[in-house]
Amino acid sequence: METVGSGTSKQPSADQLFEKEGEFRKETIYFIVIDRFFNGNRANDGISKQGLHDPSLTHWGHYWGGDLEGIIEKADYLKQLGITAVWLSPLFEQVDAIENGHGPMHGYWTKDFKRVNPHFVKEDESTSLKTCVTLRRMIEALHERDIKIVLDIVCNHSSPQLHGSKGVVTDDGLPLADFHQDSNDFYHHYPEITDWDDEFQLIHHEMLGLATFNERNINFRRYIKNAIKAWLDLGFDALRIDTLKHMPVWFWQEFVADIQASKPDTFLFGEYGFGSPWDRRYLHYANDTGVSVLDFALAGAIRSAFSGQEPGGFHLIEKVLAMDPVYRRSTALVTFIENHDMPRFLSICSSHGDLELATVLLLTLRGIPCLFYGTEHYLVNDTDGGNDPYNRPMMESWETDSRVSAIIRRLALLRKTNRALAYGRHGQKYISATIYAYTRHYRDNRVFVAVNKGDAACCAIDHTGLPEGPHTCLLTGESFVVAEGAIRKLPIPAKGAVVLAVQGEPLKATTVVKFQINDYVTHPGDVMAVCGDAPELGAWDVDRCPHLEFINGDVWFAEVGFDASAGRPIRFKFVVLRSGGQEPVYENLVCRTFLLPRRGSVKLDLDWDRQ
Numbered sequence: 001m002e003t004v005g006s007g008t009s010k011q012p013s014a015d016q017l018f019e020k021e022g023e024f025r026k027e028t029i030y031f032i033v034i035d036r037f038f039n040g041n042r043a044n045d046g047i048s049k050q051g052l053h054d055p056s057l058t059h060w061g062h063y064w065g066g067d068l069e070g071i072i073e074k075a076d077y078l079k080q081l082g083i084t085a086v087w088l089s090p091l092f093e094q095v096d097a098i099e100n101g102h103g104p105m106h107g108y109w110t111k112d113f114k115r116v117n118p119h120f121v122k123e124d125e126s127t128s129l130k131t132c133v134t135l136r137r138m139i140e141a142l143h144e145r146d147i148k149i150v151l152d153i154v155c156n157h158s159s160p161q162l163h164g165s166k167g168v169v170t171d172d173g174l175p176l177a178d179f180h181q182d183s184n185d186f187y188h189h190y191p192e193i194t195d196w197d198d199e200f201q202l203i204h205h206e207m208l209g210l211a212t213f214n215e216r217n218i219n220f221r222r223y224i225k226n227a228i229k230a231w232l233d234l235g236f237d238a239l240r241i242d243t244l245k246h247m248p249v250w251f252w253q254e255f256v257a258d259i260q261a262s263k264p265d266t267f268l269f270g271e272y273g274f275g276s277p278w279d280r281r282y283l284h285y286a287n288d289t290g291v292s293v294l295d296f297a298l299a300g301a302i303r304s305a306f307s308g309q310e311p312g313g314f315h316l317i318e319k320v321l322a323m324d325p326v327y328r329r330s331t332a333l334v335t336f337i338e339n340h341d342m343p344r345f346l347s348i349c350s351s352h353g354d355l356e357l358a359t360v361l362l363l364t365l366r367g368i369p370c371l372f373y374g375t376e377h378y379l380v381n382d383t384d385g386g387n388d389p390y391n392r393p394m395m396e397s398w399e400t401d402s403r404v405s406a407i408i409r410r411l412a413l414l415r416k417t418n419r420a421l422a423y424g425r426h427g428q429k430y431i432s433a434t435i436y437a438y439t440r441h442y443r444d445n446r447v448f449v450a451v452n453k454g455d456a457a458c459c460a461i462d463h464t465g466l467p468e469g470p471h472t473c474l475l476t477g478e479s480f481v482v483a484e485g486a487i488r489k490l491p492i493p494a495k496g497a498v499v500l501a502v503q504g505e506p507l508k509a510t511t512v513v514k515f516q517i518n519d520y521v522t523h524p525g526d527v528m529a530v531c532g533d534a535p536e537l538g539a540w541d542v543d544r545c546p547h548l549e550f551i552n553g554d555v556w557f558a559e560v561g562f563d564a565s566a567g568r569p570i571r572f573k574f575v576v577l578r579s580g581g582q583e584p585v586y587e588n589l590v591c592r593t594f595l596l597p598r599r600g601s602v603k604l605d606l607d608w609d610r611q
Ligand SMILES: [Ca+2]
Pocket: 039, 040, 041, 042, 043, 044, 045, 065, 066, 067, 119
């Protein structure tokens, strides 16, 4: 049984707690289904006693042999591809069982949250988190190459009924829970969800017969939180959370608080299946849990724009982006065009050129892009329309010279260096069903993108937002001249794209605070600023205080550097500076206070105070 404080976490010092925030917006994530990536160790293929491994690679629900050694061997490949973070399918030990041809190669039937899946490590090594050597080697191999690692976690459920047993969970090998002998109340005991609009059912009932944890049980909560903290202590940088919507918002708030108390720079994002910005419950999760979410709406819009499944072409994307002000943090949404639960892009739209354009959009629109393994080689299997499990083929190639690989490499590098893609606002410049042109804009950083999924075309862009003179396309090397802010003739070939970029100077200071203010709707000509007692905040002089950048609707954001005031308390409030000699509008409060860390970077994500 888990007891209070039995986790292995070291508590960070007060200084460390505030000097580094979980900033992930510059990253490009690559999602790997471990079993389908690379078989780096053939000796561990036969470890299952249940015949779960299929050496013929024809039974799609069986293990095919991919493992952590495979990730280590391909770490250089990942580096070369240019991605900066990997999301690994769950690593936890699974129930070793198979039913109707389906086993837990996906990793979503956990047996022990403190042990590594033995199918992924050496056949004779300890799978305990405390001692597993291969896991440590993999973390080291990725970190040596500056690749961050996302741990995929499931807190909602363990495993379904398999050979008479259900939800048997151990705590680093010791008995902990059993759905059928649930004397310690670890599980809810309700039937399958039948009404997806019923809040009680969503939280308490089962999904696909999976044994569903009872989050009201403090011992369950301590077990799961301590287990996840132990993984983070090994070096994982972020968490991807499965089935976010099936646990209450208060559970996630407590979870995030405890995780970030232990490791403050942990970025968390979750799966709220098919969440839509028009759905209030989804927005409650997206905005109030402290967990960012996967952007299913944008994925659906990009996919449909190319497949024609829905009419409207690129207007479908416009419609989703127009909803961005409903999010507190739209630039931290995790975006994608395909994943392990839906047919691959090429199954719904077979043109390689379209996949390339969709990848350009993914890597340059707002949000943190997440690629699915194999996208870089046009990997696809169209059996049964490419639905699960046929969307999870084995990786076939390790070349890095395909057109789509080149796009990924160039744009992932741009994301790392140009803050317009990480933080900036989206400005639409031209749209039709087949052509989409837009800019991303943050301070002196600019990125201009035009994508054409139709026949060769030429359009005029009146306000590019780019400086005067020639600009070279990052994808084709072609040159375009901006005169009086415009590109009068922008020819784009059929299924072609143009990406132009201007890089500003990154902000350097002892302490950087990222101020974000939500919930004040400004008018054209208004500028949001942050005004305070520190010299860096203008010492209350509104003519000298730093301005924020408009992001969308009611959100403004900026990094502000502090040197003289680093380590000291600041008092401040937000103020809207208005044009035409109008009085500024101050927040209605005495002041906000914040103790600046001595060094590092922190985020303050605040709402306008009207009192
Ligand atoms: Ca293997």
